[in-house]
Amino acid sequence: MKKVLAILLALCMVFALAACGETGGESEEPASSDGGSASSGGDTIKIGMIGPKTGQNAAYGSSMEEGLTMTIDQINEAGGILGLQVELISMDDRGDPNEAQNAFNSLISQGVSLIIGSATSGATSALTSLANEEGVVLISPSATADSITTEDDYVFRACFKDTLQGSIAAAYVESLGITRVGTIACSADTYSQGLVDAFTVACDERGIEVVAEESTATMNAQDFTNQFTAMASADVDLVYAIYYYDAVGPFLVTQARAAGYDGIIMGADGYDGSLDYVSEGVDYSAFNDVVYTNHYDASDTSPVVQEYVTSYQELYGTTPLCFAALASDCMMMLQMAIETAGSTDAASVRDALADTSVTYEGVTGTFNLDETGTPVKGAAVIEFVYDESVGGLDGLGTQLVTTISSDEIA
Amino acid sequence: MKKAVKRGYIVNTVVLAAVYALCVVLAAALEGNDNFKLTIVPSIWQCCYLIILAASLNLVLGFMGQLSLGHCGFMAIGAYTAALMSLAFQRAGVYDEKSGAVFILIMIACAICAGLLAAVFGVLLGIPALRLKGDYLAIITMGFGLIIVNVINNLPFAGQNGLAEGTAAASLYATGLGFGSTAKVTYLWFAIAVTILCVALMFMYIRSKYGRAVRAIRDDEIAASASGINTGYYKVLTFAFSAFFAGIAGAVYACCNSSLSTSSFSFTNGSILNSTFVVVMVVLGGMGSLTGSVVSAVIMFFLNYQIGNGSWVHSLPGFIQSIFAYPMLVYALVLIVIIMFRPKGIFGTYEFSLLRTPGELVRLLKRHGGGKKAAGGKEAAAQ
Numbered sequence: 190m191k192k193v194l195a196i197l198l199a200l201c202m203v204f205a206l207a208a209c210g211e212t213g214g215e216s217e218e219p220a221s222s223d224g225g226s227a228s229s230g231g232d233t234i235k236i237g238m239i240g241p242k243t244g245q246n247a248a249y250g251s252s253m254e255e256g257l258t259m260t261i262d263q264i265n266e267a268g269g270i271l272g273l274q275v276e277l278i279s280m281d282d283r284g285d286p287n288e289a290q291n292a293f294n295s296l297i298s299q300g301v302s303l304i305i306g307s308a309t310s311g312a313t314s315a316l317t318s319l320a321n322e323e324g325v326v327l328i329s330p331s332a333t334a335d336s337i338t339t340e341d342d343y344v345f346r347a348c349f350k351d352t353l354q355g356s357i358a359a360a361y362v363e364s365l366g367i368t369r370v371g372t373i374a375c376s377a378d379t380y381s382q383g384l385v386d387a388f389t390v391a392c393d394e395r396g397i398e399v400v401a402e403e404s405t406a407t408m409n410a411q412d413f414t415n416q417f418t419a420m421a422s423a424d425v426d427l428v429y430a431i432y433y434y435d436a437v438g439p440f441l442v443t444q445a446r447a448a449g450y451d452g453i454i455m456g457a458d459g460y461d462g463s464l465d466y467v468s469e470g471v472d473y474s475a476f477n478d479v480v481y482t483n484h485y486d487a488s489d490t491s492p493v494v495q496e497y498v499t500s501y502q503e504l505y506g507t508t509p510l511c512f513a514a515l516a517s518d519c520m521m522m523l524q525m526a527i528e529t530a531g532s533t534d535a536a537s538v539r540d541a542l543a544d545t546s547v548t549y550e551g552v553t554g555t556f557n558l559d560e561t562g563t564p565v566k567g568a569a570v571i572e573f574v575y576d577e578s579v580g581g582l583d584g585l586g587t588q589l590v591t592t593i594s595s596d597e598i599a
Numbered sequence: 600m601k602k603a604v605k606r607g608y609i610v611n612t613v614v615l616a617a618v619y620a621l622c623v624v625l626a627a628a629l630e631g632n633d634n635f636k637l638t639i640v641p642s643i644w645q646c647c648y649l650i651i652l653a654a655s656l657n658l659v660l661g662f663m664g665q666l667s668l669g670h671c672g673f674m675a676i677g678a679y680t681a682a683l684m685s686l687a688f689q690r691a692g693v694y695d696e697k698s699g700a701v702f703i704l705i706m707i708a709c710a711i712c713a714g715l716l717a718a719v720f721g722v723l724l725g726i727p728a729l730r731l732k733g734d735y736l737a738i739i740t741m742g743f744g745l746i747i748v749n750v751i752n753n754l755p756f757a758g759q760n761g762l763a764e765g766t767a768a769a770s771l772y773a774t775g776l777g778f779g780s781t782a783k784v785t786y787l788w789f790a791i792a793v794t795i796l797c798v799a800l801m802f803m804y805i806r807s808k809y810g811r812a813v814r815a816i817r818d819d820e821i822a823a824s825a826s827g828i829n830t831g832y833y834k835v836l837t838f839a840f841s842a843f844f845a846g847i848a849g850a851v852y853a854c855c856n857s858s859l860s861t862s863s864f865s866f867t868n869g870s871i872l873n874s875t876f877v878v879v880m881v882v883l884g885g886m887g888s889l890t891g892s893v894v895s896a897v898i899m900f901f902l903n904y905q906i907g908n909g910s911w912v913h914s915l916p917g918f919i920q921s922i923f924a925y926p927m928l929v930y931a932l933v934l935i936v937i938i939m940f941r942p943k944g945i946f947g948t949y950e951f952s953l954l955r956t957p958g959e960l961v962r963l964l965k966r967h968g969g970g971k972k973a974a975g976g977k978e979a980a981a982q
Contacts, residue, residue, distance in 0.1 A: 377752030
């Protein structure tokens with residue numbers, strides 16, 4: 190009897206959790222119902238998505254899915270691509286290379302030959318050679334590691350690469366007139382170490398001195414006190430610290446201020462979404478003087494961005510993270526390539542994407558792809574601001590500082 | 600008794616050879632089939648390394664009764680050893696392309712070296728760690744699992760920059776042990792043969808005098824050492840033996856993936872390949888039953904794979920689908936149910952045996968009693 194009771198309780202717990210998850214799940218409904226009606230009408234273009242929808246970087250995958258769902262609905266309402274409706278099949282890779290491969294194989298066996306994904310460089314690099322072998326177009330929205338697109342013909346991306354982002358950061362530091370900086374990275378992580386290396390090289394070229402280098406063992410570190418104490422005693426004016434939102438929001442910034450460091454903290458696109466992870470009751474003014482480079486700025490006044498942000502907010506009630514915008518740009522690139530190629534055949538779509546003269550106008554900027562398949566584009570520098578008159582968590586927001594185009598770096 | 604053992608060896612060898620031959624023939628027959636290439640073969644590869652991994656942990660956890668939480672660390676050592684060795688051979692010009700007898704020999708050499716290096720680390724870790732018991736041993740081995748991932752990450756020639764991306768990953772895929780879909784079909788026989796061989800070796804170890812000594816240590820360490828068993832020696836030996844096979848599992852893993860990154864072996868890995876989950880597999884299959892580990896590795900893999908990729912998931916009612924969106928919940932539920940109704944795990948200490956099990960099943964059906972099975976299993980395992 191007790192066992193039955195225990196099982197019932199376990200079931201209750203699962204269903205309760207599932208019900209909590211349903212709000213997220215509901216957003217998928219419009220896409221799948223659209224997909225259903227479209228497929229009853231005949232042929233559809235199947236677009237696969239691979240992203241971390243659960244696990245450590247779940248926010249990235251769910252943003253991708255939301256952005257893609259919205260863009261595909263808009264495309265379908267406007268009559269689809271080449272007169273065909275678009276159907277999204279989204280898979281979860283949990284941020285793991287092996288799961289990403291399983292998802293990839295499963296998509297191909299469902300007849301998908303155009304795939305958007307994955308969000309992180311680690312999971313994406315497991316797919317690149319497979320995409321080439323199978324002859325499947327793979328566009329990653331946010332895998333920034335330099336070498337993702339260099340080896341394989343069928344791999345493209347919608348974001349800038351790490352070396353570019355590092356040089357943009359250095360250009361911004363120079364424009365502030367700062368000459369003493371420090372860096373904190375996770376030495377074991379390609380993204381973190383790669384960015385810091387690029388930043389250090391770019392700083393050397395610009396005559397900025399990197400006087401302190403600290404590191405942590407893992408990306409999901411929870412204690413940055415020692416690192417920032419070292420920064421405070423090295424008397425630097427800016428610290429380039431590269432971590433993801435789940436470390437920045439709850440730990441990094443507040444601990445830096447508590448350790449006595451009160452200069453500028455600079456980050457990269459991984460900081461996007463940090464404010465959703467700030468714990469309530471901390472000193473919110475700690476978040477002043479925190480800047481980061483990002484793919485786009487949601488408060489940008491350009492009509493493309495505003496139109497995107499407004500319709501996203503209407504649909505989901507939140508401001509789109511850069512991952513949503515980048516995924517939508519991937520879809521836009523695919524749409525243009527399919528229309529140019531005049532077919533959905535992977536080889537001809539690939540040829541259309543490989544054309545470096547095509548200019549894409551997306552939410553995250555106007556760009557061309559270089560010969561490896563990586564966009565050449567600038568970045569937005571964004572800062573966190575705390576409005577004391579509003580107070581509390583609501584007082585925290587982001588604000589565009591400046592935009593730096595790729596021309597300024599070269 | 601001797602005769603029965605001999606008969607058992609002959610029957611098992613014949614059946615395993617038949618299974619192996621069947622797999623190879625099937626692979627040859629289905630080579631052109633897309634579904635076979637994209638779904639079934641990768642699944643078999645993943646099952647293979649999970650089986651070796653779970654069975655090897657069972658030696659330490661089930662048969663020796665020591666909790667080790669760092670098993671994926673040995674696997675990581677094996678995977679990187681095999682991958683780096685294959686690249687080194689290729690650079691040295693021993694082979695050019697992924698075919699031919701030379702490549703097969705190198706594949707075997709890589710796997711063995713991967714196992715040996717992991718075993719060396721097993722001895723190095725085992726000598727100090729196995730003086731401890733229970734929680735303390737668990738913490739040390741867990742620390743080892745964390746440290747080894749960080750060490751590999753920071754090695755200039757391995758690490759995340761080393762084999763995960765770009766030219767290195769591409770050369771691993773093009774010339775090294777990283778197999779794409781087609782190569783996986785071609786070398787399916789390798790994965791199956793290695794798995795059968797490893798599990799057979801572990802069986803022989805457990806049935807030997809070493810195995811009896813190890814089980815005596817589990818049951819009562821003081822009594823065992825009073826009877827003249829050198830407990831320290833046997834513990835380290837078993838630990839190293841187990842690490843050896845974890846290393847080979849790593850080599851199979853390296854073959855199975857076209858790139859290699861340490862995030863696959865870390866504790867935060869969201870997939871089923873992390874040290875805690877391997878412990879779960881062993882407990883689920885039954886501590887002290889190698890066949891149980893094999894079965895539970897396959898079950899856990901299919902559960903994990905089907906939740907993520909099965910097309911039948913889409914035909915389920917909405918609320919079940921939204922549970923499946925969180926795979927960890929499903930594992931938790933399966934674990935709760937199994938541990939509630941069968942605290943010993945699926946097999947307990949029972950070993951599936953081709954000679955005994957059919958007869959026992961018939962008797963069991965005649966009796967209609969589920970409770971007797973476990974008792975029968977114990978006797979069988981004691982033999």
